Amino acid sequence: MLFHTWTFVLFFLIVYPVHLALKRTRLKLPWLLLASYVFYGWWNPLYLFLIAYTTLVNYVAVILMEKTSGRKLWLALSIINSLGLLGFFKYGAFVTDNLNALLALLGTSYHLPAPGVIFPVGISFFTFQAMSYTIDYYRGQIERERSLIRFATFVALFPRLVAGPIERAKNLLPQLRATPGIARQDVTDGLSLFIVGLFKKVALADYLGIYVDKVYDAPGEFSAPALVLATFAFGWQIYFDFSGYTDMARGVARMMGFRLMLNFNNPYLATGLGDFWRRWHVSLSTWFRDYVYIPLGGNRRGRFSTYVNMCLTMVISGLWHGAAWTFVIWGALHALGRVLTRGLERSAFYKERVPKFAKQLLVFAFVTFAWVFFRARSFGDARLIVTRILTAGWADPAFPLLALGLVLAVWCYQFVYESAGRRVLALAPVRVAVVVLMAVYLAAFTGTGVQAFIYFQF
Amino acid sequence: MQQTRPTQQESALTVPAIPYGSHEVRLSGRQWLAAAALILCVLVFAPVAWERIEEFEPGADYRMPYGLSSDYWLFDRYCRFAASRCDTLVLGDSVIWGQYVRPDQTLTHHLNDLAGRSRFANMGVDGLHPAALAGLIDYYGRAISGKNVLLHCNVLWMSSTRHDLQTDKEFHFNHPRLVPQFVPRIPCYRESYADRLGILVERTVPFFAWANHLRLVYFDRKSVPAWTLEHPYGNPAKGIGRGLPAPEGSARQEPFPWTDRGVARQSFPWVPLDASFQWRSFRRALAMLRGRGSRVFVLVGPFNEHMLEQESLQTYAARKAEIAAWLREQQVAHYVPPALPSQYCADASHPLDEGYAMLAAQLFECDSFIEFLDRASTQ
Numbered sequence: 001m002l003f004h005t006w007t008f009v010l011f012f013l014i015v016y017p018v019h020l021a022l023k024r025t026r027l028k029l030p031w032l033l034l035a036s037y038v039f040y041g042w043w044n045p046l047y048l049f050l051i052a053y054t055t056l057v058n059y060v061a062v063i064l065m066e067k068t069s070g071r072k073l074w075l076a077l078s079i080i081n082s083l084g085l086l087g088f089f090k091y092g093a094f095v096t097d098n099l100n101a102l103l104a105l106l107g108t109s110y111h112l113p114a115p116g117v118i119f120p121v122g123i124s125f126f127t128f129q130a131m132s133y134t135i136d137y138y139r140g141q142i143e144r145e146r147s148l149i150r151f152a153t154f155v156a157l158f159p160r161l162v163a164g165p166i167e168r169a170k171n172l173l174p175q176l177r178a179t180p181g182i183a184r185q186d187v188t189d190g191l192s193l194f195i196v197g198l199f200k201k202v203a204l205a206d207y208l209g210i211y212v213d214k215v216y217d218a219p220g221e222f223s224a225p226a227l228v229l230a231t232f233a234f235g236w237q238i239y240f241d242f243s244g245y246t247d248m249a250r251g252v253a254r255m256m257g258f259r260l261m262l263n264f265n266n267p268y269l270a271t272g273l274g275d276f277w278r279r280w281h282v283s284l285s286t287w288f289r290d291y292v293y294i295p296l297g298g299n300r301r302g303r304f305s306t307y308v309n310m311c312l313t314m315v316i317s318g319l320w321h322g323a324a325w326t327f328v329i330w331g332a333l334h335a336l337g338r339v340l341t342r343g344l345e346r347s348a349f350y351k352e353r354v355p356k357f358a359k360q361l362l363v364f365a366f367v368t369f370a371w372v373f374f375r376a377r378s379f380g381d382a383r384l385i386v387t388r389i390l391t392a393g394w395a396d397p398a399f400p401l402l403a404l405g406l407v408l409a410v411w412c413y414q415f416v417y418e419s420a421g422r423r424v425l426a427l428a429p430v431r432v433a434v435v436v437l438m439a440v441y442l443a444a445f446t447g448t449g450v451q452a453f454i455y456f457q458f
Numbered sequence: 459m460q461q462t463r464p465t466q467q468e469s470a471l472t473v474p475a476i477p478y479g480s481h482e483v484r485l486s487g488r489q490w491l492a493a494a495a496l497i498l499c500v501l502v503f504a505p506v507a508w509e510r511i512e513e514f515e516p517g518a519d520y521r522m523p524y525g526l527s528s529d530y531w532l533f534d535r536y537c538r539f540a541a542s543r544c545d546t547l548v549l550g551d552s553v554i555w556g557q558y559v560r561p562d563q564t565l566t567h568h569l570n571d572l573a574g575r576s577r578f579a580n581m582g583v584d585g586l587h588p589a590a591l592a593g594l595i596d597y598y599g600r601a602i603s604g605k606n607v608l609l610h611c612n613v614l615w616m617s618s619t620r621h622d623l624q625t626d627k628e629f630h631f632n633h634p635r636l637v638p639q640f641v642p643r644i645p646c647y648r649e650s651y652a653d654r655l656g657i658l659v660e661r662t663v664p665f666f667a668w669a670n671h672l673r674l675v676y677f678d679r680k681s682v683p684a685w686t687l688e689h690p691y692g693n694p695a696k697g698i699g700r701g702l703p704a705p706e707g708s709a710r711q712e713p714f715p716w717t718d719r720g721v722a723r724q725s726f727p728w729v730p731l732d733a734s735f736q737w738r739s740f741r742r743a744l745a746m747l748r749g750r751g752s753r754v755f756v757l758v759g760p761f762n763e764h765m766l767e768q769e770s771l772q773t774y775a776a777r778k779a780e781i782a783a784w785l786r787e788q789q790v791a792h793y794v795p796p797a798l799p800s801q802y803c804a805d806a807s808h809p810l811d812e813g814y815a816m817l818a819a820q821l822f823e824c825d826s827f828i829e830f831l832d833r834a835s836t837q
Contacts, residue, residue, distance in 0.1 A: 002652070006655030007650075007651050007652040008652075009655075010655060184487050188489075188490050189478060191490060192483055192484045192490075195483075196479070196483050210687050247479070262479065398687075400683070402683075402686045403683070403686065413481070414480075417481055417482060425481075428489055431483055432485065432489050435485060436496045439497045440497065445669070445694075
């Protein structure tokens with residue numbers, strides 16, 4: 001079920017009043033769990049077995065950690081199980097393809113059959129969330145959750161189920177334990193977040209996606225300006241798409257009395273790559289920081305080790321996004337960028353002498369370049385795009401001015417938001433006008449087709 | 459990637475201090491009320507105001523532009539216009555619209571000719587099968603209430619399970635936005651639930667039908683974003699200013715008799731009337747019109763009987779008789795015309811100019827039709 005469909009509106013119109021009625025009763029969690037499973041099972045009821053299985057394994061693993069002496073063993077088994085599931089469903093085809101390529105290279109005629117399994121939407125998100133609970137318990141950072149229903153609701157809570165934010169147990173479980181206090185401000189804030197997310201997704205991301213798809217589906221047919229603009233557009237498309245989903249998720253959760261973490265914080269205003277990763281998909285980057293980078297040693301074992309850990313983390317993060325070498329390269333590019341700029345970003349020269357706007361443009365340019373590998377259908381396509389950007393001649397890119405205008409308007413809004421002019425944006429008439437304009441634009445000018453979210457595939 | 463471990467939050471903290479967002483779009487309750495009122499004003503008044511901006515003065519023999527057959531907002535507007543000018547609205551599919559004839563050769567034109575004035579309005583819509591007809595009347599034809607209606611019943615829509623929308627295999631039929639979205643279930647209609655719900659909303663909120671009108675008329679049937687992709691440097695607002703397209707003066711298809719098209723005789727696998735979804739829908743449309751105070755005269759056919767194989771012809775005759783019997787039973791004024799001469803038929807159900815002229819003359823010789831008209835003129 002997608003947030004920007006009438007099905008979800010109907011679903012929420014049923015779920016929400018019942019949630020309000022039950023929030024002080026023992027039926028609160030069963031109702032939330034039922035709603036979450038309906039929400040997830042709407043794609044394919046078979047997915048429910050997977051999420052229930054993941055929930056049970058992590059729940060039981062923590063019980064066994066508490067009751068028995070083999071804490072490390074149960075943690076390891078639980079992690080192997082989670083990663084195994086993820087590997088099977090998400091990376092099965094990728095591994096098979098690569099093994100077959102290797103076998104062919106070795107001259108053997110043996111060919112491994114393709115796994116042929118469906119990819120469950122949002123598997124990476126709920127698997128990581130469940131894993132974080134188990135690891136945090138092992139580290140002694142949280143207490144065991146006694147109620148299976150509460151834990152299952154934590155794993156499956158529908159607003160954030162399929163594309164995050166990847167919430168930590170220490171943030172969400174206490175909220176599930178308490179009676180949600182839903183003030184009027186929560187409802188109005190939730191609505192505000194939702195309409196911004198809806199606008200980002202439907203009016204902006206889907207709009208830009210039309211141009212991006214056209215160019216990236218046949219990159220050999222387009223000139224350098226079109227490829228540059230399509231890459232620029234994709235950078236914004238993926239931001240609007242994913243942050244739009246997060247805004248809607250946070251809005252829905254807020255209306256229900258739950259506060260989810262801020263997942264995007266105007267990432268295209270970042271002044272360094274480190275800053276970018278503190279603003280982009282924050283729940284994932286902090287997840288990798290806490291569960292991969294720091295366990296690898298973090299920055300505690302000298303500069304070289306720090307860089308190695310950073311690179312490993314970024315490459316794994318790239319692979320998390322998709323089972324293809326293009327994602328690995330995307331992660332590696334960011335790793336390389338971080339290694340090369342980490343020292344620079346910390347220098348007094350960069351901090352004090354380089355104009356902020358220049359830093360922002362440089363970071364944006366680098367991040368946009370890396371998106372080529374993220375979006376391209378194959379490594380060959382990515383190479384072709386980069387080559388053509390550098391060598392293909394000029395031709396009219398036919399990029400819609402309206403789209404460009406909308407993107408620049410949002411970018412300007414963000415610049416003003418992070419400047420002294422922010423108080424202008426906070427004026428009540430400005431806020432109301434922005435909401436009215438967004439709502440009218442959505443109602444009048446957007447298309448009728450429903451596009452899924454890009455991050456669902458991860 | 460951040461470099462340091464975050465400070466551990468208190469596990470008992472129930473409402474963590476989480477930033478609201480990365481923008482200032484955060485409305486209070488009162489501000490939301492103000493925004494909602496403004497949005498409501500736009501939703502309600504934009505279509506109304508648009509009628510003052512967009513000129514629409516249908517002349518004699520006007521018919522909905524063929525390319526705007528699915529512009530139900532325009533149909534609604536035309537309905538209101540026609541209901542205020544003419545005493546009888548002629549409702550039906552492309553047979554009424556006049557697929558093979560010019561606007562001045564349609565049945566409506568010939569009826570007006572014989573009536574001596576513009577009494578009849580051509581409300582024909584291409585591809586309007588009975589299920590869609592019922593939807594059109596229900597959601598976009600409220601202006602018809604209390605008016606006299608000459609309702610065309612095209613038996614072609616019951617000539618096969620496919621026409622009757624009863625096949626299990628999905629196919630794209632005309633006017634899916636007008637058919638029942640959930641109940642009764644149409645087996646060949648496989649739209650997603652989300653889109654079906656969207657259609658229900660569009661029927662309820664005229665703003666969405668108006669927005670669709672803008673897309674159809676000014677943006678080449680596309681959304682504004684899709685339109686700008688084809689006109690990257692075009693100004694969408696400029697396109698809107700150019701007004702409605704002029705009505706087409708020509709026939710949609712070449713006006714040849716069916717025999718000149720190389721069409722062979724057909725054997726239609728007619729659907730039994732009591733099992734026909736389209737027949738049930740037609741009855742629903744009729745009941746709706748009568749329920750809203752309209753006086754209805756049903757025209758059953760015409761149908762190109764020359765095109766039918768003997769066995770199919772017999773079944774058709776039986777269907778016709780059943781329909782006439784039912785209409786009699788319901789005390790609905792009706793006329794079942796005899797077959798038109800073969801050379802006056804363009805295909806299975808569409809007449810040519812001469813066919814329409816003959817049909818109009820037959821109607822004016824029919825007592826129940828004259829009585830229907832007399833009552834109409836006294837209202």
